[in-house]
Every structure is written in structure tokens, then in C-alpha cells.
Amino acid sequence: MFVDDEANILSAMRRLFRGRDFDVVTAGSGREALAYLEANPVDLVVSDMRMPEQTGAELLCIVRQRWPDVMRIILTGYADVNDTMQAINTGEIYRYLLKPWNDDEFVTVVQGALMVKGLRDEKARLEKLVHRQNRELVELNSGLEQKVRERTAELQRTMAQLNSAHESLKKGFVTSIKVFTSLIEMRGGAIAGHSRQVADLARQIARELGLTEMEAQEVMVAGLLHAIGKLGLPDKLIQTPYVQLSAAERAEFEKHPVNAQAALMALEQLQKPAHLIRHHRERYDGKGHPDGLALEQIPLGSRILALANDFFSLQNGTLEERSLGRDDAARAILAQSGKRYDPKVVAAFAKLLGAKPAEPPRAEVAVKSAELKVGMVLARDLSTQGGMLLLARDYALDDRLIEQIHSFERSARQPLPIYIYKTEEPAA
Incomplete structure (x- = not known):
């Protein structure tokens, strides 16, 4: 169900989902939506934030109370960030989308909500x-x-x-996070793949330090979502290297970890990663942000995330005036041991730099979509040429997923880069 007081917006939503495997109904107000819900089952409600008589936040709060199993998404503008945060807290919103929306993102978010x-x-x-x-x-x-x-x-x-x-x-939860990470990185100025690189290195360091698999998973999720708070920042603050920002601009930029925590805290499964994100800009010597914590006051996961984020930021040019090579970036990290970074985290990082893989990687092969068969397993994340994640690595394909891949290629009019694990040929 799409709810909006503007008829042209509802028409645009209907057109977007025409021909897809969805039953779509619309309502021009919160009152009309509630009347329909009284008599009919609905899986997902997408509501505009600003409506007369009853806001989208108020409507979705009522939906949560009376029909808690119905998924809830809210459409909002940049000016409504505070109201959106309140709606997320009171209505337990699954996701929010900014207006004007991106069609592909809109469809992906709706599909993800219905999958969950x-x-x-x-x-x-x-x-x-x-x-x-x-x-x-x-x-x-x-x-x-x-x-x-x-x-x-x-x-x-x-x-x-x-x-x-x-x-x-x-x-599905982890895949949804990866999809959301891809959408974050599509924001102007983002470095493609940065969050996934940070998440992977942070998880490796966490394991090296002896954290449990659940703790390492929380650090990885925090790495995937650590940049979510930047969505509300002006383009200049994202696209300018940190060292070139003015004092006032740095103060504004340093708010993004707190904004990230506020955006995620309503989701129970993300509360611990949100706490780690809040403190990933702290420094071991106590000169960081937002709370000026020092030493062991900083959560270990945040100390790990700080190092992993800076290591790749040094290489992609978002931290210093010039991009550093991998070795120079590593030396810069080592030089800040005991100052910016926890010495034991630096030691684990240094050990990983010289570590050899425990086992050779599985052989992979590039295939065309027409060659896909049930049971094949993706060897790499399946993404569009624009960087949007469609399916995560290690996903086993079935008939439904293969048909969706074919359908996407037909609509996009371009082939997808598909890599699968190579299987051993049976002996003759």
C-alpha cells in the first residue's frame, strides 16, 4: 500500500511497480489507509512523511500498534531528518527513503522489505x-x-x-546490509567498495585479537554501515579531504558518527554496531570525537574500526591531501601507535599484513547469465556496473534468482559481471 496526499505521486508509484509481481493499492490519506487495513491484509505500507491531518509517522505508529507484522517504510525529504528519526523510534520503521527517490533503489528496498x-x-x-x-x-x-x-x-x-x-x-539480514552499503556508496563522492574493505579488514583484526565470532560479526556490520551518518552532510564535506576542511567544517563533519547511531538505534540487531560506529572517530590519546574517550574507555570494536577506516581512507585520498600507496598507508598507521590507535590493535594489523592465506582461494570462473544453473554458487558479489549490490558472494542460485538475473539484464539492456565457483569435473 502506497499512502500520499498527492495523486500524481501515487500515480508515479503505480507506474514504477506496474508489470512487477506485486498487488498495489493506494490511499490518499492516513484515514483512508487505516480504513482499508481494517478490512484487508497488507504486507507493506509505504507512506509519505508530510500529509495533512495525519503525518506518515503518526500513521505508521498506529500500524505498528494494530498490525505489528506489516512492514513499514517512510518517504521523507532532507528537511525532515529529525521527524524521520522520531518516526523510526516510535513506529519501528524498516527503512526510510529520501524524496525524490531513485527508482532502482525504491524497487530494491521494497523487494528487500517483502523478502524479510x-x-x-x-x-x-x-x-x-x-x-x-x-x-x-x-x-x-x-x-x-x-x-x-x-x-x-x-x-x-x-x-x-x-x-x-x-x-x-x-x-538475508547481512545481504540487506550489504545492499544498503552499496546505496550509501552511490552518494556523490563516495569511494566504491570502501565500506566493504573496511568491514573485511576490521573483522580480520577482531579475529586476530581473539574476539568471539559474534563480536567479530558486529565489528564487520559496523564497518559496512560506518558511513551512514554522512548521508545528511553537504557534498563538499564528503568530497574534500579531511585535512583541507576548515575548523567549522570539521566540527560539522565529526557529527556523522552520532547521526549514524541515532539512525540505527531503533533496530535491535544493530544497537551494538551503532555503539561501535559512534566511537570510531575517537583517538587512543583522548583527542578524538565525539566524546573524547581515551585508552580502554573506547570500545575495542571502535578502536579496530578506526584503524581499518583510516588505512583505506589514506589510500583513497579522503583523509590526507594526497592518496598514499598501501605500504605508505601502513607505515602511517604504525607511526600513530599509542597516539591515534591502540598499540595492540596496531600489532594485530601489522601481523595480518605479513600473514599468508591459510588456504588457497577457491577457483572461480566468469559465466554469462544464460549459462547459469541451479546450485551454482556466486564467487563474487553480484553488482551492477554502477556499483549497486544485487546478491552477496556465496549465494546459492535457484530458479527464482536465475530468472531475476535474466529479468534485470533485460530491463537494464546490459549483461551483469557474474563469477561462480568452479566445480571439479567428474572423472571419466
Whole structure:
């Protein structure tokens, strides 16, 4: 359901989704939307922020209270950032989109929301099934051993399905974050791939320091989203090297970690990564931002993220007046040990620089979309030529995904760069 008080906007949304596999309904006001929801099931509500009588934030808050399973997206302008943050907090908004929107981004976000909705529904269905079967097991006669064995086998199959759905939900969550990262980097002045490079190095350092896999995952997610707070900054602050900014411009730029935390704190799964992002501009000597923390006061994940971010920023020219080579950037990091960076984080980073891969990388091969088959596994992230992520690396392809790839190529009128893991040929 699309909700907007402007008929031309609703018409534009209908045109955008015409021919796609969606049932679209529209409403010209919050009151009309609520009346429709009273009588009809809806999976996703996309509402404009500014509407007379009832704002989009108020509408989505009511939707959350009365129909909590309905996904919620809000459309907003740059001037409504504060109201949008409040809407995210009170209405538990899945995502927000800026007006005017990018068509491809709009479609991708809607598809992502519906994918998450489907996984949640399937997980709830399986959990309900497991609870029901558990009750039936308790009621079985202890003497019916064969029946108990049959029911136990059925329960194990159901649990396997539940675990599979849970893993799919986690994988979909990480993939959604990667897609959102690609959208962040499409903002003017962004360096393609920077966030993913930072996330990968930060996770390696976290593992080297002995953090648990869950903690390393949180550091990686923080790396993917650490630049989200820059979305509200003027282009000049993003495109100018940090050392060339004036004092006033630096003060404005240094707000982006706090803005990032505010944007993410309503999402329970992202609260810990949001905390790490807030403090990734702190310095080990206490001269950083936003809170002037020092030494062990700074979360370890933030200390890791600070080093990883600066290492690649030195190389892409967003930190200093000129871009440094990889070796020079590493030397600059080492020189700041005990000042800007935690010495033990620097030591782990230095060890990784000289480390050899534990195992040779899996062989990969480039293929055309017409050659794709069910069961093939992506060896690289599948992205458009503009850098937008479509599918994450290690995704196993099925009929539905292969058809979506074909459909995207037809609509874009250009082939996608596809790499899959090479499989061993069977012996003759």
C-alpha cells in the first residue's frame, strides 16, 4: 500500500511497480489507509512523511500498534531528518527513503522489505508447528514406542527446516546490509567498495585479537554501515579531504558518527554496531570525537574500526591531501601507535599484513547469465556496473534468482559481471 496526499505521486508509484509481481493499492490519506487495513491484509505500507491531518509517522505508529507484522517504510525529504528519526523510534520503521527517490533503489528496498516479511512469516509458521508437535509428543502414550519414534523423526525434520529458515533470515539480514552499503556508496563522492574493505579488514583484526565470532560479526556490520551518518552532510564535506576542511567544517563533519547511531538505534540487531560506529572517530590519546574517550574507555570494536577506516581512507585520498600507496598507508598507521590507535590493535594489523592465506582461494570462473544453473554458487558479489549490490558472494542460485538475473539484464539492456565457483569435473 502506497499512502500520499498527492495523486500524481501515487500515480508515479503505480507506474514504477506496474508489470512487477506485486498487488498495489493506494490511499490518499492516513484515514483512508487505516480504513482499508481494517478490512484487508497488507504486507507493506509505504507512506509519505508530510500529509495533512495525519503525518506518515503518526500513521505508521498506529500500524505498528494494530498490525505489528506489516512492514513499514517512510518517504521523507532532507528537511525532515529529525521527524524521520522520531518516526523510526516510535513506529519501528524498516527503512526510510529520501524524496525524490531513485527508482532502482525504491524497487530494491521494497523487494528487500517483502523478502524479510516472507522469512519472518515462514519462521513464525515453523515455530508454531514445532510448538504444536511438542504438545502432541507430551500427550502420546509412553507405550507407543513406534509412534514416538515416528513423531520424533518428524520433529527433527521440522527443526531442520526451522534452522534453515533462521539461517536464511540471518543471511538475508547481512545481504540487506550489504545492499544498503552499496546505496550509501552511490552518494556523490563516495569511494566504491570502501565500506566493504573496511568491514573485511576490521573483522580480520577482531579475529586476530581473539574476539568471539559474534563480536567479530558486529565489528564487520559496523564497518559496512560506518558511513551512514554522512548521508545528511553537504557534498563538499564528503568530497574534500579531511585535512583541507576548515575548523567549522570539521566540527560539522565529526557529527556523522552520532547521526549514524541515532539512525540505527531503533533496530535491535544493530544497537551494538551503532555503539561501535559512534566511537570510531575517537583517538587512543583522548583527542578524538565525539566524546573524547581515551585508552580502554573506547570500545575495542571502535578502536579496530578506526584503524581499518583510516588505512583505506589514506589510500583513497579522503583523509590526507594526497592518496598514499598501501605500504605508505601502513607505515602511517604504525607511526600513530599509542597516539591515534591502540598499540595492540596496531600489532594485530601489522601481523595480518605479513600473514599468508591459510588456504588457497577457491577457483572461480566468469559465466554469462544464460549459462547459469541451479546450485551454482556466486564467487563474487553480484553488482551492477554502477556499483549497486544485487546478491552477496556465496549465494546459492535457484530458479527464482536465475530468472531475476535474466529479468534485470533485460530491463537494464546490459549483461551483469557474474563469477561462480568452479566445480571439479567428474572423472571419466
